[in-house]
Amino acid sequence: MSLVVQEVLRVGLTLALLGVVFGGGILLLSGWAASKRPVNRLADRINDLLPQIQCAKCGYPGCLPYAEAVASGERADLCPPGGRETAIALAELMGRPIAEPSETMATNTVAFIDESKCVGCALCISECPVDAIVGAERFAHTVIIDHCTGCELCVPVCPVDCIDLNAKVAHA
Amino acid sequence: MLERLPRSTPEFEPIDWSKATASNILARIKEAGVVGMGGAGYPAAAKLASGRHYGTRHVIANGVECEPGVNADRSLMQQHLSHVLDGLRIVGHCLDCDQLTLAVSDRRVHQSFQDSDFSDVTCEMVSDHPANGEERTLIKTIFNESIPSSEYPSQRGFVVLNVATLFAICEAVRDGYRPTDRVVTVFDEERWVELDTPIESLAATPLLIRHGSVATGVMASKNAVVKLTTNAVAHDRTELARACIHCGWCDDVCPRYLPVEEMLRTQQSQSRQQGLDAYFDACFECGACVVVCPSTIPLLDWIRQGKRQTSVERLKQRANARFERRNARVAERRSDETRAREVRLHTPRKW
Numbered sequence: 001m002s003l004v005v006q007e008v009l010r011v012g013l014t015l016a017l018l019g020v021v022f023g024g025g026i027l028l029l030s031g032w033a034a035s036k037r038p039v040n041r042l043a044d045r046i047n048d049l050l051p052q053i054q055c056a057k058c059g060y061p062g063c064l065p066y067a068e069a070v071a072s073g074e075r076a077d078l079c080p081p082g083g084r085e086t087a088i089a090l091a092e093l094m095g096r097p098i099a100e101p102s103e104t105m106a107t108n109t110v111a112f113i114d115e116s117k118c119v120g121c122a123l124c125i126s127e128c129p130v131d132a133i134v135g136a137e138r139f140a141h142t143v144i145i146d147h148c149t150g151c152e153l154c155v156p157v158c159p160v161d162c163i164d165l166n167a168k169v170a171h172a
Numbered sequence: 173m174l175e176r177l178p179r180s181t182p183e184f185e186p187i188d189w190s191k192a193t194a195s196n197i198l199a200r201i202k203e204a205g206v207v208g209m210g211g212a213g214y215p216a217a218a219k220l221a222s223g224r225h226y227g228t229r230h231v232i233a234n235g236v237e238c239e240p241g242v243n244a245d246r247s248l249m250q251q252h253l254s255h256v257l258d259g260l261r262i263v264g265h266c267l268d269c270d271q272l273t274l275a276v277s278d279r280r281v282h283q284s285f286q287d288s289d290f291s292d293v294t295c296e297m298v299s300d301h302p303a304n305g306e307e308r309t310l311i312k313t314i315f316n317e318s319i320p321s322s323e324y325p326s327q328r329g330f331v332v333l334n335v336a337t338l339f340a341i342c343e344a345v346r347d348g349y350r351p352t353d354r355v356v357t358v359f360d361e362e363r364w365v366e367l368d369t370p371i372e373s374l375a376a377t378p379l380l381i382r383h384g385s386v387a388t389g390v391m392a393s394k395n396a397v398v399k400l401t402t403n404a405v406a407h408d409r410t411e412l413a414r415a416c417i418h419c420g421w422c423d424d425v426c427p428r429y430l431p432v433e434e435m436l437r438t439q440q441s442q443s444r445q446q447g448l449d450a451y452f453d454a455c456f457e458c459g460a461c462v463v464v465c466p467s468t469i470p471l472l473d474w475i476r477q478g479k480r481q482t483s484v485e486r487l488k489q490r491a492n493a494r495f496e497r498r499n500a501r502v503a504e505r506r507s508d509e510t511r512a513r514e515v516r517l518h519t520p521r522k523w
Contacts, residue, residue, distance in 0.1 A: 052488040054495045062495055130494040149491045 043071040049089045051107065053081040054129035055151035062129060070094070080105035081151075109150035109165040115140040117162035124154035124163060174251055174355065176364040182348030189345050194224065194266045197345055204344035206351055206400075210234060210305070210334030211384075213401040216341060219333070220266055222326040228267040229329035230315065233260045233338050235276040236298055238305015239385040240463040242404045244355045245335050246278045247362035252339055253284060257293055259338030262345050267331060274335075275310055302387075302458040303427030307332040336403075357385070357404040369398045371405055380408035387459030388472060414467040416440075422461035422471060428454050432461045432471060439474045444481070452478045 047067035058078035060066040070076050076090035077099040084100050091098040113124075113133070120138040132148040135141025145168065155163050184204065189197060202217035223231075233256060235245050249256055257274070264272045272293045276282050277300035285295045296314050303309045308319045311330050319325050325332055333341075340351040356365040358374050365374070371392050375381055382389030383396050386406040398405075422432035430451045438444040452475065461471045 047492075052491040052495070054491060062499070063492070064495075129498060130491050131498050132494075147490070147494060149487075 041071075043068040045093065046070050046090060049082075049086060049093065050079060051082045051086060053105075053107065053149045053151045055081055055105070055149070055153060056129075057081070057103075057105065075099070077101045081107050083107075105152075106165075107150065108168045110145045110148040110168045111143045111150065111152075111154055112164050112166045113141050113143055114162040114164070115142060117160050119160055121159060123157045123159065127153050127157050129153060174247060174362055174364055177353065177366065179349060179352075183350050184344070184348035186348040187345050189262045189265060192345075194268075197262060197266045198224075200345050201341055204340075204350045206337060206340045206344055208334060209336035209340060209351075209354060209400050209403070210238070211401050211403060213399075216333065216337055219326060219331060220263065222324065223267050223331040226327050227329060228269040228326070228331050230271045230273060230331070231260060231264050231267060231269050232307075232310065232314070232330065232332045233257075233272075233274045233335050234305065234307065234310060234332050235274060235278075235281065235335040236305045236310060237277055237300060238302055239404065239459055240302055240387050241360070241406070242357045242385045243362055244357045244403045246276075246281060248339060248355045249276065249278075249281045249335055250284070253281070253288070255342045256335045256338050257290055258346060259333075259335075259340075259342035260293060262341055263331065263333060263338065269331075273314065275314060277304065301427070302460040302463070306456060306458065309427065340400075351400060354398075354400060354402070356398060356402055357406075359405065359407060365398050365402075367398055367400060371396045371398060374398075374405055375407075380410070382406045382408050385459065387462035388457055390476075409468050410470050410473070413469045416469060417467060419466060421464045421466065425460045425464045427458060427460065428456070430455055432475075435478060436469065436471055436474050439478045444478065448478075449482045449486075452482045455479070 043064070044067070047064050050063040050067055052063050054062045056062060057080045058066045060069055066074070066078070070090065076094055076096060077087045078101065079086050079090075080101055080103050082101070083104045087101050088098050111133075118135075118140045120135065120140055122135065122137045122141070125133045125135060125141060129151060130147050130149055132144045133141050133154065134144060150165060150168070152165060155165070184200065187196065187200060198217055198220055201220065202215070206216040208214040208216060208219070235249055235256075237243060237245055260272050260274065264270060270292070274285065274293055274295045275298055276285070276295065277298055279297070282295060282297045298304050298310070298313050304313055307325055307330075308321070310332060311317055311319060311325060315330075317328070317330075319328050319330070336354055340354075343349040343351065351367075353364050353366045355362055358365065371381055371383060372394075381392045383392040383402065383405065384390060385404040386409060389404065389406055391408065392405075416433065416436060418433060420433060422436075423430075426432050435448060435451055438448060455475050457472060457476070459472055462469075465471060
């Protein structure tokens with residue numbers, strides 16, 4: 001084989017290899033990015049309309065799971081904290097007839113733990129969907145009202161009934 | 173002169189304030205329930221306690237009309253300037269501060285102050301731009317000191333009180349009265365109005381009413397009443413609003429240099445992007461844009477709506493992020509447990 005042919009082959013093979021490496025890399029990267037940040041799926045748009053209280057009153061374990069269910073055909077009127085407005089917005093987005101939720105729930109509330117009654121069982125801590133309750137076993141717990149969404153999930157698990165829901169008051 | 177209903181016998185024992193201790197005066201102000209009557213309703217006793225704690229260099233009586241079309245403070249000063257100044261002196265005595273300043277925007281009040289020759293109080297004349305009524309702006313205008321928005325002026329040695337608050341303090345301490353009425357601008361004229369008067373009873377015509385001035389007020393609800401913080405009652409002009417003609421006057425007049433027109437446009441078309449959130453936060457609702465608008469658009473209503481949406485969106489995003497973090501943590505713990513169980517299952521027993 002002549003030197004020229006050898007040289008051409010070498011350059012050609014190198015370029016082909018580079019192409020495979022970079023092209024594959026870009027493909028892999030874009031696939032990874034797509035898995036990380038799904039761009040504007042229907043479920044995400046539904047999720048944006050939901051109130052993000054994470055109360056699970058719809059029967060799904062949070063707002064995003066419910067949004068995914070709605071996107072695949074679940075009824076759009078199951079959100080009590082969202083109430084009428086959310087039901088209408090969802091119906092409009094999905095192009096379905098408007099149905100109002102049968103029960104509504106007060107929003108703008110926060111949980112309050114009566115620390116003189118709290119026995120420090122930590123049951124509410126593991127129940128809170130947004131980690132808004134601080135405390136440890138055998139120590140009194142308290143609620144970070146800036147993070148509490150007022151989902152009421154902590155109320156039924158408390159063995160001494162020391163959790164109330166109060167109206168949220170703006171604090172300076 | 174404005175007519176005021178005669179008052180009954182004082183509820184409290186009058187205090188000779190120049191001999192009384194600061195804690196006595198503070199207790200009286202707290203007992204009488206005096207709050208900031210400029211509109212914010214911050215408890216006066218709490219503000220003074222904070223001023224005592226941090227040390228006060230200047231006490232300022234805020235007589236600048238911060239809301240266009242409202243003359244309640246001006247009328248009060250024309251009628252009862254000596255009461256207001258006594259209130260200022262009481263606060264100064266209470267805070268061990270002799271730098272007393274009265275800030276006014278009305279030339280006649282300024283003139284009557286100079287005629288009466290009060291040597292212990294300085295009177296500062298500032299322009300009647302709506303932004304000057306805000307306390308931080310006022311401090312910047314008079315003393316050229318900037319107070320960061322994360323701190324109260326009282327933390328930097330300034331105590332700013334509205335003149336109506338000072339009047340109430342004077343009556344509570346010197347005369348022993350609880351504040352039960354105040355001067356309110358009722359449809360372009362000033363009147364003494366008793367507290368808890370239903371706002372509807374003040375209107376002769378059944379038009380929509382705003383609780384507050386034309387520019388900055390909010391739509392009054394069905395059973396709204398006059399409170400200590402009510403400085404005006406006005407007719408609503410939303411019906412008269414025409415389309416925006418993009419004149420840009422609102423942008424020019426905004427004391428915070430906000431793109432008011434763009435904010436209105438995005439809000440009206442419901443196409444707001446996250447980038448505008450900071451502008452909505454920065455607006456302190458002075459109402460200057462509403463006053464200059466040639467189409468009489470209730471700009472502040474739109475901006476307030478945007479502010480509400482911004483804060484709701486922010487809460488939703490935070491709750492969502494915390495929920496996702498928690499779910500990830502729970503899932504990780506669960507998979508750890510599963511893995512540990514797998515390992516245990518496949519480890520041969522020692523016995």
